[in-house]
Amino acid sequence: MFPIITLMCWSILYRHSFLWEIVQHSIVGLSLALILKFMLDFIMGNMITPILGGSIYPAIIGLTLGLITWLRLAKSTRDFSYISFAIMTGIGTAICAIGAAGPQILRQLNVASWVAGTPVTNFNNFIMWLSTVATIAYFIFTYKRGGLAGSLFTGLNGLAYIGRFFMMLAFGTTLGSLIAEMAIMGVTGYAYYYVRPPGIYILAIGLIILVFDISRRWETFFYTPEV
Amino acid sequence: MKKKLKQEYEDSIAAFLFILVASIPMAIPLGIPIEVDPMTIVLHDLIEDIPDGGIVLYDLTILNWFTNFQSDIAIFKQILVRVRAGELYLVIMTETTGPIMGIDKAWDTLKLGELDYGTQWVYLGLIPGGEAAEAAVASDVHAAKTTDHYGTPLSELPLMDRFHSLEDLALVVTGMNTSPDPPCRQFGGKGVPLILQNGISTIPLMMPYVEAGIIQAYMTPGLQTAGYEKVQGDLGLATSFADAQSTTVAYALVLMLGTNLVYHWRKRKT
């Protein structure tokens, strides 16, 4: 099935076809079924069963708040659903804020020494500090040249310029990593199945159909540019 | 006027060549040597050095079978060796429905059926809510979920008597493919080692946390997992993909350089 599903998904790379629509709707159906099954199991196991077993609090409140979210589905009752969403958003904000203070701010402010190690280590630590400070300067302290702030904080503008240099390197690293990830995402796995039997036979049939369709629609691949 | 190929078909040709370049090494392995990343050794040693009796929480957030999940399987294999030896205990949770399918498919590969369920390992199953689920598990897992994946109350599972919150854990491993911020916020910096299995493109995002000591080690799919399989001596799918990854990256770089050369040559002409 792997090769068949693969070719059906990848048919979109050639053109929009019924094969693509079938797989698109299939995955929606399968995903919905899976979500429904496991969410229902979660509700049964963690809310309904404790309530029926006598342990009403706190499951009853969770169940009530959860059911209130469904009031969103009707226009007349939509306003009531904001109660549940507000509580969920408040919980999420609190959780993020509690976690952000330590790992995302305080622990990131540690600076390794510029003098304690070997010259290379010291230089590297300095570069790391400089890239951090320069990036912050770029986002927060970039001033328009010529204005009062611009002339007072010329140094910070210079630091922002250095920050741009480091940011180009960092974004290039990110894109390079993305290319390496793209290289392995999906294609290599499928290639494993359709370069050997029986996938190779399905691939051969797919290629024959492709060549036939290309020859049939050859003229539609080109256009005459406007002068 | 001369006809030109439509843009969408230019994309199609590029994609077709991409598939071709990925497929050839799968049929004819090139045998490019695989170097083991230093981070892989750190990760391997971290798992080996967990004190006996420790509980490992494995939090799965995504199913990407050919890439991230192969890394998860490799890490699982190392942990399960110690679980079978009675040295470690494993608790698995998922935040989305995808990894549940992955666990089902990898069941025989990981030989989970041979373990003593409830004593050696527990499968908590789906705990929805993303970061809220992680926070709930970190503070009080019994309040986050009252039953396991099979509907058994946690109170009936001996292993769960020892695991109530993050402090009871010896290691947390999170399998994901997005920003590392949520698990670092909820599990990191609290005295429990954290390993992240994450996408290759998230390495720059993870580096600040690695530098700050929040993440002790990370694993990425592709070459790093192939190196990890080499260290473990158990070659899997990731090793098979290493050659294909090299050729497809080479193709992408040739495409990039070629585009730039043509662009600058045309610019010079005009």
Added chain:
Amino acid sequence: MSILRRRELPMSLYIIVMVYLIFSNYTGIGTSLAGDIRGWGIAIATFAGLIGVINISYLHIMKLYQKREGWPYSIVMFTCFIVYFFAAYYYKPGYDWIISNLSIPLGAAFLSGFNTLGVIFRGSKARSIWSGLILFSVIVTALLMVSLGPLISPSILDIARWIKDYPTTGVFRAVTIGIGISILMLVVRAILGMEKSYLGEL
């Protein structure tokens, strides 16, 4: 009932819940109730996830009812939905087959990285020194991540590793700090009543 419709009630609940959880975390007071509140958040998330299921089902039912373009595919969707749902509960071999042969390959094929190809050969033209710098960093990093890299040149990899370990880490450290500060500013905005995105307002 009108009081339940007013914006002030959800805004108040938002602030109260948020402040209580933060207070409980840093003082250790009321941790039991805080744990219950976190559990309620998971419960709400579960039901909110089911809203998606209901919405998509409704859209496809209306598509079938009104016979809009592409309506036969909605039958495909509902067939897969019903078959998979009942197999999950009543027929385990079928459920296992669907996972191995349909769900996993479908999910992975949809994630294939072809969209990045367009970025590569259209968006990567080096028009200035800055974009040339990005291009250089892209090339050395991509080579670092594959087994081909050491065969081409170990010194290129040393440069790539240095770029990854020092300048990139520094830049993303600044980004991480910025994210952390933004989250704390969100708390301040919420307390001041300026945060209303959860109410559907900007």
